[in-house]
Amino acid sequence: MTDFVLHPQLAKDGIWLGDFELCRVLLINDSQFPWLVLVPMEDDIADIYQLDNCQQAQFWRESKRVSEALMDLYQGDKLNLAALGNVVPQLHVHHVVRFHDDPLWPQAIWGQLPLKAYSPEQRAKQVSQIQQALQAHWQVVAES
Secondary structure, three states: OOOOOOOHHHHHHEEEEEEOOOEEEEEEOOOOOOEEEEEEOOOOOOOHHHOOHHHHHHHHHHHHHHHHHHHHHHOOOEEEEEOOOOOOOOOOEEEEEEOOOOOOOOOOOOOOOOOOOOOHHHHHHHHHHHHHHHHHHOOOEOOO
8 A cells, every 4th residue: 555646637626634444535516515545545546346356345334434433523414326437447435414405405415516625724624524533533644
């Protein structure tokens, strides 16, 4: 994992929140939806089945913690998980909190609206709140 390289599109759209044992945690820079992405820090992995059994189990533990943290923080109506990978081949799994009154309910969000970036103030608030929620469910390891 020392030579892990994040796909350029994920680096462009994501805000680094921290690293779990297996996955990098990114906040997608879209203020329309509470939206995190888990990216296993393994090279040349496009799909979950390519992770070994231990990595798969670890991935689902980390996904559960992210899911719980997001739903506790935002009290959404539904949590959408998706591992599409049609545009970005690096394995990444979206965790999107949905609300009955969000701009696209009940449709899928993929490719429907352009991203609406957080303002600097919104970004700082979101990062802080989500990191606190994640730490309550699982200790995020910060880069030194």
